[in-house]
Amino acid sequence: xxxxxxxxxxxxFALFFGVFIALDLIGFNPFFAxxxxxxxxxxxxxxxxxxxxxxxxxxxxNTFSSKKDDDSDYENQLxxxxxxxxxxxxxxxxxxxx
Numbered sequence: 001x002x003x004x005x006x007x008x009x010x011x012x013f014a015l016f017f018g019v020f021i022a023l024d025l026i027g028f029n030p031f032f033a034x035x036x037x038x039x040x041x042x043x044x045x046x047x048x049x050x051x052x053x054x055x056x057x058x059x060x061x062n063t064f065s066s067k068k069d070d071d072s073d074y075e076n077q078l079x080x081x082x083x084x085x086x087x088x089x090x091x092x093x094x095x096x097x098x
Contacts, residue, residue, distance in 0.1 A: 004055035011049055015041035 020037035024030060
């Protein structure tokens with residue numbers, strides 16, 4: 001299976017170095033060539049690498065959100081039970097007393 005993170009990263013580096021080498025061959029100062037290459041490769045990647053960026057984002061979301069936190073589930077269960085107990089004890093549920 002192809003890793004979208006690697007594909008997107010390699011594509012961004014290829015854009016940067018392609019623009020940088022082209023500007024360097026034209027005769028730009030290397031500092032300005034790097035700056036222009038960074039800005040232009042960013043703009044080009046926003047337009048043309050949208051699919052790769054979305055795939056990478058989805059992969060990262062699926063990787064980090066799939067971890068189950070048992071402690072949080074237990075705390076949520078305790079809070080739900082305490083809210084139910086409070087509603088049952090006054091006999092009025094969640095409505096304010098008059």
